Amino acid sequence: MRWEDVWLRYGRRGPWVLREANLRLGPGEAAVVVGRNGAGKSTLLQLAAGVLRPTRGRVVDRPRHVGWVPERFPADQPFTVQRYLAGMARVAGLGGSEADLAVDRWTGRLGLTRFRGVRLPELSKGTAQKVGLAQAMLRRPGLLILDEPWEGLDTAARELVPGLIDEVLAAGGSVLVSDHRGETARLPGATHWTVADGTVTARASADAPVEALVVVEVAVPAARAAGTVARLRADGHHVLGVRAAAPPDAPAPGAPATPVAGEPGGPPAPADGAGGGVPATGPAGRVGR
Amino acid sequence: MSGLVRLRLAGFLRTGRAVAPLLAGLLALGVLYGGGRAQPAEAYGVSAVVLFPVLAWQTKILLDVEPDVQRRLALVLAGAARERAAGLLAAVVAGLGTVAVGLVLPWLVGGVTSQVTPGGRSLAAGVALGVWAHLLALPAAVALGALASRAVTGSAGYGVAVLALGVVGTLVLGLSDSVVPWLAPPVMPAARAIAAGPSGATVALLSGWAVAWSATALAGYAWRRRARA
Structure with missing residues (x-):
């Protein structure tokens, strides 16, 4: 995926949130987006996911299947975990039996099995966040975008995230993850994209040898x-x-x-x-x- | 895309928000058919006018019931074009349900008569014209509801304003001595044409007008959604 001179602002008279971003993320590569609150990390991730369109410039060669885990999972929906994930698997283009298999697999891996019959609004924040992770992984993404994936997760669940990232990378996918907690210290070799004052600076993560x-x-x-x-x-x-x-x-x-x-x-x-x-x-x- | 259509219809029906526009529609039709028996074509012509705002409101509710972030999740998984088309298709399916209720209801409450007046049109022709009038109103109502949805207007207040202006505009601009009738979908002209007994050319003209208006409005929806997911 390449970013060619990407600029973004919300509304015609709004200030530029991102200016002149030229970035590249290849297959099997991970990038960590860092920056202060409000710096534009989520904006950057939503541009990568295709949720936002650049005001100028373009994002090209985005993998066909993208999984996006938003910072807050939208739990205000009238579905059970099972129904929601089965529905999202269909939305992602999986057929009936494939969809059921994918839902079984990911509810099992993320410890959601006993919540399958629970309605989304009744889930705790952390469990809802796991549903957010599951929907992004139902169809193995060529690009996985995680917006503060550790927020709200308990200790055991936090350990799952690096495993998901490794799985996507091992299959030749790319991973983009924002983090302000330092959890991505567990992603050795990831490029760092630092967002500050509307500009993004990419640098290889080689500053902390073991x-x-x-x-x-x-x-x-x-x-x-x-x-x-x-x-x-x-x-x-x-x-x-x-x-x-x-x-x-x-x-x-x-x-x-x-x-x-x-x-x-x-x-x-x-x-x-x-x-x-x-x-x-x-x-x-x-x-x- | 059918997966997303089903998910959105399920969300619309399960939250119970489908009830309000349906009740409003039933109330309006109840008032309409409370005055005694009428010929099907004429009754259906007015019914289509009455259901136009209901269908537009129902579309807005259906598109707004989903949280913004969920709409974006669907967009990421299904692609932008499919996400938009699925929302509109779900609204059309829901609208067809409401139209079916509107077509069947007068027979249940004795609002229409099956007796053919001497020199009048046949029962089948009357019903067919009624179905045509409703199918003419549906895409235009869906397009108006989509333009009033939160994904386009960004706030609930603007959405209600767009919906109200659209409905009032359709009724006012559709009056028989309107100067710019083509600015609105031909819901009112269709009701008048049915009452007068439309020729084939009139039916074709009004159908073309409705298609062109709906296509323009939906293009506007797609264009606005390009910038705002």
Whole structure:
């Protein structure tokens, strides 16, 4: 998919939201769209999906099958999960039996099986977001577009997203994902598209080689563990885990007495994606960058 | 595309929003047929005029019932042209249901007579003209409802204004001494023609007029939707 001098504004007198974007995303490639709130990340993704048309310029060579996961799934619809996904499979062009198979497969993989008879408005935000993921994957997309896919998902469900991305990439598809939580640290090799002041800058993600990783251990009061983890993630850090602190007189493995991972003499730094998102149960945690 | 047509019809019927225009239509037809028995063709000519705003309103509701983001999801999966066509097709199918109710109802409430007056047209010819008048109004009503839909107007207020202006304009510009009757779909002229006993040429002219008006309005819909998904 190529973007040729793409400009976009909403309305004739509106300010330019995007200016002169020239981008390229090849088969098997992933790009992470980063930028501040309101910078135009969702706009960029909707241009890629074909939901928005460029005011000037054009987006060419878009794969035939596109899967788009919007930031908020539109749950205000009078269907059960099963009926909705079966309907969307038909909309995506799958035949009757293919559609049923696809719905079975994706409700199973995303843990939606027990919600199949539940009406969409009754779903929790995270479960509805999974329905959003499922509809995009029913027909394997040549281009998967994920707008903040981790929003609202619980820890276990967050782990599913990289798997979906890998599957699309392995099949020769492209993936475009926006992220302001630093979760895409788990997408090594993805290009970064930074949106700021209406311009998009693409750069290869080679600024954080694995050997440069260090692990920093932080102790916080138990009650503030969840908030700290959330803040660290929001700052782009990769939280490897959270565990209970050992009593002061009996240091447990991994407590301050143990050499810090990645330092000379210590255990090797964990590879990217090794941990992350263990439920906050205790006051001490390890943070990698 | 049939998958999306079915999904949208299901959404329209399940939310219960189909009830309001149907009730309004039944009420209007009840008033229309409350005055005693009439010849089918004349009664159906007026019925088509009465159902025109109902069909347009119903189309707007059907297209608006889907959340904006869901409409965009459908567009991504099905493609822009199919997404638009599926919405219009769903509105036509729903409209055909309403038209069927409008055609059958007067027989149930005794609003029409099957007795042929001396020198009058046959029952079959009268019913056929009635069906023609309704089928003439349907595409124009769907086009007006589509132009009033949220996907085009962007806000509920503008949508209602477009719908009201369109309906009032169709009735006023369709009056017999209108200067610019061709600005509106020929719903009123068709009712008058039926009452007078239309020639083949009149039927062809009004049909062509209705097709041209609907095509222009639908082209406007497609053009507006190009910029606004």
